[in-house]
Amino acid sequence: MKKNDKNKLVETLRIKREIIFTFIGIFLIIVSTFIETRMLSFSGVSVTSKIIVYAYINITIILFLLMLFLIIRNIIKLFLDKRRNIPGSKLRSKLVALFVLVSLIPSFFMFAVIIAAGFFANGINKWYVPSIEKIIGYSLRIANYVNNRKNIKNTAKHNTHESLYKINKMAEYIRHFYVKYWQVGFLKNPIETTYFILFSTFTLLILFISIWVGFYLSKKITEPVIDLVKGTEKIASGELDININSESNDEIGMLISSFNNMAKDLKKNKEIIEDANLNLNNINIEIERRRKYMEIILKNIGTGVITIDYSGKIKTINNAAEYMFQVNFKEAVNKNYKDVFSKITFSEIREIIKNLAKNNKEESITKEIKLNINDKLHVYIINVTIMKDEKDDYIGFIIVINDTTDMMKAQRIAAWEEVAKRMAHEIKNPLTPIKLSAQRLKRKFGDKLEQGNKIFNDSIDIIIKEVDDLKGLVDEFSLYARLPKANFNYTDINLLIEESFSFYRNAHKNIKFIENFSKDMPPIYIDKLQIKRAIVNILDNAVYSINMNSKDGKKNYNNFIKAETLFEQMGQIVLIKISDTGSGIEEENITNIFEPYFSTKRGGTGLGLAITKNIITENNGTIYAENIQDGGAEFIIELKLINDKNI
Numbered sequence: 279m280k281k282n283d284k285n286k287l288v289e290t291l292r293i294k295r296e297i298i299f300t301f302i303g304i305f306l307i308i309v310s311t312f313i314e315t316r317m318l319s320f321s322g323v324s325v326t327s328k329i330i331v332y333a334y335i336n337i338t339i340i341l342f343l344l345m346l347f348l349i350i351r352n353i354i355k356l357f358l359d360k361r362r363n364i365p366g367s368k369l370r371s372k373l374v375a376l377f378v379l380v381s382l383i384p385s386f387f388m389f390a391v392i393i394a395a396g397f398f399a400n401g402i403n404k405w406y407v408p409s410i411e412k413i414i415g416y417s418l419r420i421a422n423y424v425n426n427r428k429n430i431k432n433t434a435k436h437n438t439h440e441s442l443y444k445i446n447k448m449a450e451y452i453r454h455f456y457v458k459y460w461q462v463g464f465l466k467n468p469i470e471t472t473y474f475i476l477f478s479t480f481t482l483l484i485l486f487i488s489i490w491v492g493f494y495l496s497k498k499i500t501e502p503v504i505d506l507v508k509g510t511e512k513i514a515s516g517e518l519d520i521n522i523n524s525e526s527n528d529e530i531g532m533l534i535s536s537f538n539n540m541a542k543d544l545k546k547n548k549e550i551i552e553d554a555n556l557n558l559n560n561i562n563i564e565i566e567r568r569r570k571y572m573e574i575i576l577k578n579i580g581t582g583v584i585t586i587d588y589s590g591k592i593k594t595i596n597n598a599a600e601y602m603f604q605v606n607f608k609e610a611v612n613k614n615y616k617d618v619f620s621k622i623t624f625s626e627i628r629e630i631i632k633n634l635a636k637n638n639k640e641e642s643i644t645k646e647i648k649l650n651i652n653d654k655l656h657v658y659i660i661n662v663t664i665m666k667d668e669k670d671d672y673i674g675f676i677i678v679i680n681d682t683t684d685m686m687k688a689q690r691i692a693a694w695e696e697v698a699k700r701m702a703h704e705i706k707n708p709l710t711p712i713k714l715s716a717q718r719l720k721r722k723f724g725d726k727l728e729q730g731n732k733i734f735n736d737s738i739d740i741i742i743k744e745v746d747d748l749k750g751l752v753d754e755f756s757l758y759a760r761l762p763k764a765n766f767n768y769t770d771i772n773l774l775i776e777e778s779f780s781f782y783r784n785a786h787k788n789i790k791f792i793e794n795f796s797k798d799m800p801p802i803y804i805d806k807l808q809i810k811r812a813i814v815n816i817l818d819n820a821v822y823s824i825n826m827n828s829k830d831g832k833k834n835y836n837n838f839i840k841a842e843t844l845f846e847q848m849g850q851i852v853l854i855k856i857s858d859t860g861s862g863i864e865e866e867n868i869t870n871i872f873e874p875y876f877s878t879k880r881g882g883t884g885l886g887l888a889i890t891k892n893i894i895t896e897n898n899g900t901i902y903a904e905n906i907q908d909g910g911a912e913f914i915i916e917l918k919l920i921n922d923k924n925i
């Protein structure tokens with residue numbers, strides 16, 4: 279499409295140029311004819327001769343100008359091409375210059391010789407006096423005849439008649455040539471000029487031919503060379519689909535055919551390379567995909583994985599391992615494991631790796647270690663294995679860490695549940711008869727003993743009280759072991775807390791019970807009795823903590839226990855916050871207080887909060903504890919308003 283447009287444009291330009299040249303030609307003819315009529319004013323010459331002469335002169339002039347134009351044009355073209363650095367222009371101009379030189383020297387010589395020898399004069403003479411001998415001979419004979427007529431009068435009459443006829447013929451001939459001579463004489467000058475122009479034109483013709491031959495030859499030579507140059511440029515720019523046409527079977531032809539072969543080979547090789555590249559790319563993509571997949575797996579599993587290369591440098595460390603060991607990926611990778619695990623905490627890990635590296639027999643070591651990370655004791659099962667490649671060469675270690683803290687906790691809880699069940703069964707049963715027996719003894723002998731009446735009564739009271747305490751303990755154990763089946767109902771949580779508070783308010787006059795309830799609290803779907811039990815457990819601890827704190831001497835009558843309820847519209851969550859002004863929880867215990875049998879109290883069961891947590895979990899909520907800045911602890915319970923699990 280584009281090429282066609284370009285070709286059309288070139289065509290129209292050419293036509294325009296030809297029209298202009300034609301006009302210039304016509305104009306030149308008119309001008310030269312006009313000049314000639316002015317310069318050569320001759321009369322007595324026939325019109326046809328004049329036209330022939332003008333035509334002849336004009337043609338020679340036009341020929342001359344044409345030659346001159348062609349030469350100048352070619353020279354300008356050559357010059358411009360050279361300036362524009364068009365491929366092949368240098369060689370062309372050299373060849374043309376050479377040809378012009380070679381052809382010009384002899385033509386100029388010839389030109390010089392022609393001028394020196396007065397060629398024109400002779401030529402003209404020869405041209406218009408072809409039978410000068412004849413004319414002189416005839417003149418001589420006419421003169422002789424006139425002479426003889428004076429000397430011999432009337433000698434032979436018949437002879438005289440014949441001679442007169444001849445003389446007339448001869449005179450006619452001479453007259454005819456005289457006229458011709460007269461005519462030609464006039465034409466002599468313009469013809470000489472024309473000859474000069476003709477010669478110049480011939481010289482220019484030779485010049486033009488030599489230039490043209492130069493062009494032609496250089497074109498013949500440079501065209502394939504230019505094609506080759508263009509071809510190499512194309513190859514350099516990456517285009518290999520080229521085939522240079524060449525008909526000749528000379529060296530240049532051979533060069534072109536080997537160039538074509540080279541391009542073909544290059545193309546084939548490029549295709550092979552591209553194919554291989556594509557293959558490689560696909561393989562790379564696949565490898566990358568697998569690597570990413572592995573990475574994602576490693577990132578998401580809860581097991582910590584660390585790899586160490588043969589020189590002891592950490593190569594990978596996944597999220598779980600980062601979290602477990604509280605190290606940063608960027609700080610750990612490409613560093614020696616000894617530097618990364620330099621803390622005393624990690625000495626056991628260092629030992630395991632060191633032992634494995636030294637020991638040739640073992641391939642893998644598994645060990646349970648306890649690490650204190652972020653003030654929390656963690657139980658880790660660590661497995662260190664020697665990594666080997668497919669040739670069975672040692673390439674490093676792989677460390678797999680499992681956090682069994684929660685598992686251990688769960689196991690412990692299960693064990694405690696079992697103990698609680700047995701306790702409830704084995705201990706609770708004899709307690710009632712013991713209590714009843716003691717009461718009977720008191721009734722029967724309480725006031726009948728002469729001596730030791732007080733001691734008896736006191737001892738019986740202690741037995742009864744201790745049995746009651748034991749019963750309470752066993753009750754708590756059994757409650758922890760077997761929570762009664764939950765019974766869910768829509769409940770007003772504010773009212774529930776209010777009920778518990780009023781009970782405690784009466785019992786503990788030294789403590790203020792503050793209620794800060796949300797007014798638009800929707801009813802929540804919970805087991806009312808269970809939740810009440812959980813709140814009571816929390817209140818029990820709070821009261822204990824406040825009273826213990828007061829006993830320490832820091833008596834404070836501004837103690838309070840505050841309950842707050844909140845409804846989070848966005849998350850459809852109900853928040854219950856119960857805070858006290860007691861001693862607060864020691865930071866290191868804050869995650870342990872919900873574990874069964876964890877207690878800081880003398881005689882405490884450590885089951886209160888464990889039961890509370892079980893209840894909250896059963897009701898699909900969460901519970902956690904925080905310390906308040908001004909002193910005291912706060913327990914936060916989150917319950918979902920829409921409890922799909924329970925509905």
Ligand SMILES: Nc1ncnc2c1ncn2[C@@H]1O[C@H](COP(=O)(O)OP(=O)(O)O)[C@@H](O)[C@H]1O
Binds near residue numbers: 819872
């Ligand atoms: N409000 C509180 N203030 C301070 N410490 C508390 C509070 N509530 C619970 N604790 C701590 O949590 C421990 C566990 O409580 P709990 O499970 O109820 O068992 P117990 O009351 O038998 O000790 C308590 O021993 C105490 O150290």
Ligand SMILES: [Mg+2]
Binds near residue numbers: 815818819884885887
């Ligand atoms: Mg308690």
